[in-house]
Amino acid sequence: MKDTPLSNCERDFLLKAIEEKKRLDGRQTYDYRKMKITFGTDYGCCFVDLGKTRVMAQVSCELVAPKESRPNEGIMFFNIELSPMASPAFEQGRQSELSVKLNRQLERCLRNSKCIDTESLCVVSGEKVWQIRVDVHLLNHDGNLMDAASIAAITALCHFRRPDVGIQGDEVTVYSPEERDPIPLSIYHMPISVSFSFFQQGTYLLVDPCEREERVMDGLLMIAMNKHREICSIQSSGGIMLLKEQVMRCSKIASVKVSEITELLNKALVNDKKARKEGGRCGFAESLPQERITALKMEETSVEMTDATERAKDIVQKADARPQKVPSPVVPVPGVGQVGQGLQNTWGLEEDEDDEEEAEECDSGEEQEEAVTKMEEERHEKEASGEGDVVEISDSEEEDVVILHPAMPDKALKWVHQFSMHCN
Amino acid sequence: MWIKAKKEGDTSVLAAAYGPAEVKVSKEIYDRATLEVLIQPKVGLPSVRERSQEQCVRETCEASLLLSLHPRSSLTLILQLIHNDGSILSCFLNAACMALMDAGLPMSCLFCGVTCAINADGQIITDPTAVQEKESRAVMTFAIDSTKRRVMMSSTKGSFSVHELQQCIAVSQEASEKIFQFYRDSVSRRYSKTL
Numbered sequence: 001m002k003d004t005p006l007s008n009c010e011r012d013f014l015l016k017a018i019e020e021k022k023r024l025d026g027r028q029t030y031d032y033r034k035m036k037i038t039f040g041t042d043y044g045c046c047f048v049d050l051g052k053t054r055v056m057a058q059v060s061c062e063l064v065a066p067k068e069s070r071p072n073e074g075i076m077f078f079n080i081e082l083s084p085m086a087s088p089a090f091e092q093g094r095q096s097e098l099s100v101k102l103n104r105q106l107e108r109c110l111r112n113s114k115c116i117d118t119e120s121l122c123v124v125s126g127e128k129v130w131q132i133r134v135d136v137h138l139l140n141h142d143g144n145l146m147d148a149a150s151i152a153a154i155t156a157l158c159h160f161r162r163p164d165v166g167i168q169g170d171e172v173t174v175y176s177p178e179e180r181d182p183i184p185l186s187i188y189h190m191p192i193s194v195s196f197s198f199f200q201q202g203t204y205l206l207v208d209p210c211e212r213e214e215r216v217m218d219g220l221l222m223i224a225m226n227k228h229r230e231i232c233s234i235q236s237s238g239g240i241m242l243l244k245e246q247v248m249r250c251s252k253i254a255s256v257k258v259s260e261i262t263e264l265l266n267k268a269l270v271n272d273k274k275a276r277k278e279g280g281r282c283g284f285a286e287s288l289p290q291e292r293i294t295a296l297k298m299e300e301t302s303v304e305m306t307d308a309t310e311r312a313k314d315i316v317q318k319a320d321a322r323p324q325k326v327p328s329p330v331v332p333v334p335g336v337g338q339v340g341q342g343l344q345n346t347w348g349l350e351e352d353e354d355d356e357e358e359a360e361e362c363d364s365g366e367e368q369e370e371a372v373t374k375m376e377e378e379r380h381e382k383e384a385s386g387e388g389d390v391v392e393i394s395d396s397e398e399e400d401v402v403i404l405h406p407a408m409p410d411k412a413l414k415w416v417h418q419f420s421m422h423c424n
Numbered sequence: 425m426w427i428k429a430k431k432e433g434d435t436s437v438l439a440a441a442y443g444p445a446e447v448k449v450s451k452e453i454y455d456r457a458t459l460e461v462l463i464q465p466k467v468g469l470p471s472v473r474e475r476s477q478e479q480c481v482r483e484t485c486e487a488s489l490l491l492s493l494h495p496r497s498s499l500t501l502i503l504q505l506i507h508n509d510g511s512i513l514s515c516f517l518n519a520a521c522m523a524l525m526d527a528g529l530p531m532s533c534l535f536c537g538v539t540c541a542i543n544a545d546g547q548i549i550t551d552p553t554a555v556q557e558k559e560s561r562a563v564m565t566f567a568i569d570s571t572k573r574r575v576m577m578s579s580t581k582g583s584f585s586v587h588e589l590q591q592c593i594a595v596s597q598e599a600s601e602k603i604f605q606f607y608r609d610s611v612s613r614r615y616s617k618t619l
Contacts, residue, residue: 002445002446040506040507041434041507041509042507045466045507056504056506058466058467060467081464083464083502083504084440084442084462084500084502085438085440085464085502085504088442088445088500092462133467133468135466135467135468137464137466137504139438139504
């Protein structure tokens with residue numbers, strides 16, 4: 001399905017608003033949208049809501065043979081699935097540019113930073129190791145997929161528990177969750193990516209762009225950091241030229257944001273642990289807010305009105321004066337006549353061209369007003385541009401060209417119009 | 425785009441319906457809409473199992489949707505598995521029907537999915553959990569329509585007699601009443617304030 005293109009006026013509006021330091025949803029430049037982290041029933045299943053962007057991550061594990069070059073290390077596999085549910089532009093199976101980009105960024109962020117201890121995943125060196133697979137499904141695309149995906153992935157990894165393994169000599173026993181409690185992965189640090197979007201060749205910067213803002217941005221800077229202020233990965237795309245100071249400033253903002261997000265993440269993990277311990281039902285369905293539809297209403301979008309009154313006054317003053325109101329609803333434009341029940345018929349064949357007639361040239365409302373009064377006083381006025389001036393420009397071969405003129409007005413009628421009509 | 429979350433016990437499915445929208449020339453049908461159903465599993469890429477489930481859901485939807493009202497258009501239905509604890513195909517069917525309803529796509533009838541399992545004792549269990557499904561002799565899923573309570577689609581696994589099959593169908597038809605009542609309740613709640 002093709003995606004609807006962004007209209008020019010929308011683009012201009014967004015860029016202009018950004019120049020005035022205004023965002024569509026009223027956020028400040030460095031504000032993140034409301035973030036919500038919830039967990040599913042199984043271990044390793046995590047949902048992240050970043051505003052309306054929705055992402056689900058699931059971690060699973062499997063015993064496989066290790067790579068030849070690394071016989072005593074486990075394997076990590078990442079996959080970001082751009083589900084067609086997220087956006088009509090995403091197609092199933094097609095490896096789009098965005099999909100490749102997101103996958104590569106997530107791999108660099110999590111695998112190359114060595115945040116998971118892969119050596120602890122080894123069971124029998126050279127023969128059996130754990131392969132940890134992280135599947136991230138994008139459920140709704142409202143901008144900043146990378147951040148949401150990275151948060152979901154690392155949270156799911158922290159939440160995941162792998163089955164316990166017992167080794168007795170040559171025998172390896174994998175215990176099911178019922179037999180022995182599964183054990184968590186050993187995670188060194190939690191890299192989280194923060195995205196900065198740039199507009200107007202790097203002049204304006206926004207953190208956590210929404211989908212509309214992403215469409216009009218010039219470039220994107222992604223910084224993956226952990227709470228110890230270590231940069232795990234930086235990616236700048238879009239071809240914008242950034243100054244050294246800008247990049248430093250962004251990294252400082254990123255460190256602040258990352259520590260906030262890490263705190264939220266840890267709180268969510270602690271809450272989930274508590275809930276599971278108490279034996280409460282936990283899962284996706286439970287975590288869905290109980291939307292009791294007793295009153296179906298949208299939250300009122302807050303509209304910024306601070307300088308609206310002055311601007312409104314300006315616009316009103318500069319606007320043209322309102323045309324005068326005409327009491328009669330009939331539009332006195334040349335070429336318009338009245339026909340209908342109960343009305344004086346003003347269409348009629350012209351018998352007598354010498355009949356005195358009145359014609360009105362009505363350009364503006366004021367003239368109309370004056371004309372009304374004039375009419376009432378002087379009923380019969382001869383107009384300069386009379387019927388005799390009808391110039392036949394057409395080279396039609398018709399012999400008879402009858403010109404219809406409106407009939408004489410009654411005293412009751414106020415308006416008389418002159419019009420000509422070629423009778424075919 | 426419409427998203428519906430359907431939950432049966434612990435089994436959860438998220439459904440999204442897009443359409444009618446532009447269709448690729450290779451897939452267009454001159455007098456009907458092209459319905460595409462995509463089932464996304466939680467782990468890994470869609471495999472043959474998902475394809476067969478997609479076919480069951482697609483056949484049912486095509487039977488109830490009025491596709492000829494939107495020729496040369498595409499209707500896409502995406503079903504994301506959130507958690508599988510048994511009765512997954514009937515959960516897909518219910519979520520699909522609700523998403524299509526919510527999207528306002530014209531349908532001639534509603535449909536619902538009901539799963540029955542026959543355990544070793546010969547007892548019929550509706551909406552079995554994953555554990556119950558594993559221990560049962562046969563598992564059957566039926567799609568029942570709302571107008572005449574007839575069977576639109578059936579998918580069975582395991583061995584059973586004809587008599588047992590007919591019993592299961594009867595049980596499913598009764599169970600479908602509850603599901604249709606649930607549809608009515610949720611739709612009336614959703615639109616009670618807008619209309």
